[in-house]
Amino acid sequence: MSLLQDDFGRKFQYLRMSVTDVCNFKCSYCLPDGYRPDGKPKFLNLNEIENLISAFAKVGTRKVRITGGEPTLRKDFTDIVRLVADHQDIRTVATTTNGYRLAQHAKEWYDAGLRRINVSVDSLDPRMFYQITGENKFDEVMRGIDAALEAGFERVKVNAVLLKDLNDKDLPAFLNWIKGTPIDLRFIELMETGLGHDYFKAHHLAGADIRAQLLQSGWSKDISSSEDGPAQNFSHPDYQGRIGLIMPYEQNFCASCNRLRVSAKGKLHLCLFTESGVDLRDLLQSPEQQGELIERLHQQLHNKKETHYLHQGVTGVTQHLASIGG
Numbered sequence: 021m022s023l024l025q026d027d028f029g030r031k032f033q034y035l036r037m038s039v040t041d042v043c044n045f046k047c048s049y050c051l052p053d054g055y056r057p058d059g060k061p062k063f064l065n066l067n068e069i070e071n072l073i074s075a076f077a078k079v080g081t082r083k084v085r086i087t088g089g090e091p092t093l094r095k096d097f098t099d100i101v102r103l104v105a106d107h108q109d110i111r112t113v114a115t116t117t118n119g120y121r122l123a124q125h126a127k128e129w130y131d132a133g134l135r136r137i138n139v140s141v142d143s144l145d146p147r148m149f150y151q152i153t154g155e156n157k158f159d160e161v162m163r164g165i166d167a168a169l170e171a172g173f174e175r176v177k178v179n180a181v182l183l184k185d186l187n188d189k190d191l192p193a194f195l196n197w198i199k200g201t202p203i204d205l206r207f208i209e210l211m212e213t214g215l216g217h218d219y220f221k222a223h224h225l226a227g228a229d230i231r232a233q234l235l236q237s238g239w240s241k242d243i244s245s246s247e248d249g250p251a252q253n254f255s256h257p258d259y260q261g262r263i264g265l266i267m268p269y270e271q272n273f274c275a276s277c278n279r280l281r282v283s284a285k286g287k288l289h290l291c292l293f294t295e296s297g298v299d300l301r302d303l304l305q306s307p308e309q310q311g312e313l314i315e316r317l318h319q320q321l322h323n324k325k326e327t328h329y330l331h332q333g334v335t336g337v338t339q340h341l342a343s344i345g346g
């Protein structure tokens with residue numbers, strides 16, 4: 021069975037699968053007014069997820085990241101993890117979470133097969149954390165990170181979106197934290213989304229400034245591996261943690277794109293900022309549809325563009341990243 025590849029020679033072994041659009045936080049760059057349901061949404065069920073994962077695995081997917089909204093709000097989140105992890109061809113199961121349920125469930129999720137976890141922490145100052153996320157849950161989330169480190173996850177990453185005039189003074193505190201803690205810190209440049217034009221204008225901060233500061237203070241850029249995707253990683257001999265930068269406005273950012281996305285309602289998104297999703301759900305109803313589903317995936321990959329068009333302010337169908345899992 022041929023592997024998923026686009027017309028620019030990029031290969032896709034990494035699927036980001038959203039399992040819900042619902043979220044309990046109100047991050048100011050994502051869902052500032054909180055989650056607003058549009059009718060009664062029906063997200064992919066376990067059967068559909070099983071058929072989706074089996075088809076993607078057949079054409080080379082080896083890593084699956086479960087995203088949302090807040091993926092851990094799904095009552096069957098542990099079952100989803102187990103289902104994906106039990107698939108013989110899937111080597112890595114990861115999730116990205118706001119961390120609010122992590123302290124109680126880290127061990128349970130690890131036991132179900134989850135191996136990597138990314139937790140969003142936009143500030144180490146609890147008041148700023150509250151201001152950015154709309155939730156007073158800083159201590160709870162930090163306890164969750166401790167629980168994840170204890171549970172034995174292969175990798176614990178912390179995501180912080182860089183925000184001018186909000187968390188832009190936090191670099192020293194973050195560096196101090198990862199000096200003795202084996203955390204991969206990931207700074208993400210704010211990206212413009214359909215609903216976030218004014219916020220973007222007010223708060224976008226280039227990751228290149230952080231890169232310059234790191235290089236000046238003894239950090240060095242790691243050699244990129246195909247696993248890194250579009251991130252640039254840095255390490256320092258005196259620090260246990262590492263730092264990654266996601267800088268989507270830099271030239272050639274998309275050359276190393278290695279990921280595809282499926283929304284919680286079963287639409288394939290060839291890019292985070294694609295103009296439209298392609299429905300797969302009609303072909304997720306039975307394992308017998310696998311051949312047809314795979315054919316649709318191959319066909320669609322010819323439509324994947326070389327890059328996003330964020331520089332021109334084109335944000336595609338993505339109103340906010342909670343709708344596709346970032």
Ligand SMILES: Nc1nc2c(ncn2[C@@H]2O[C@H](COP(=O)(O)OP(=O)(O)OP(=O)(O)O)[C@@H](O)[C@H]2O)c(=O)[nH]1
Nearest residue numbers: 116138179206208248249250266268279292345346
């Ligand atoms: N433009 C763009 N942004 C991305 C891409 N991948 C991740 N991001 C951004 O980075 C955020 C954090 O991603 P995570 O879900 O933590 O995953 P990651 O760190 O990219 O993924 P891994 O490489 O699996 O660790 C996403 O929500 C996006 O905002 C990408 O392919 N393109």
Ligand SMILES: C[S@@+](CC[C@H](N)C(=O)[O-])C[C@H]1O[C@@H](n2cnc3c(N)ncnc32)[C@H](O)[C@@H]1O
Nearest residue numbers: 050089090116117118140179210211341342346
């Ligand atoms: C959409 S959330 C979904 C998972 C989970 N709710 C969480 O916050 O980790 C995934 C990531 O997207 C990031 N994100 C959301 N909106 C963004 C934006 N406009 N620009 C850059 N990153 C964004 C968040 O900080 C988070 O790390």
Ligand code: SF4
Nearest residue numbers: 043045047050118342
């Ligand atoms: S970034 Fe994650 S936690 Fe914050 S509002 Fe968006 S989906 Fe929810």
Ligand code: SF4
Nearest residue numbers: 250274277291292328
């Ligand atoms: S912006 Fe689109 S093409 Fe570029 S790396 Fe992200 S998903 Fe891939």
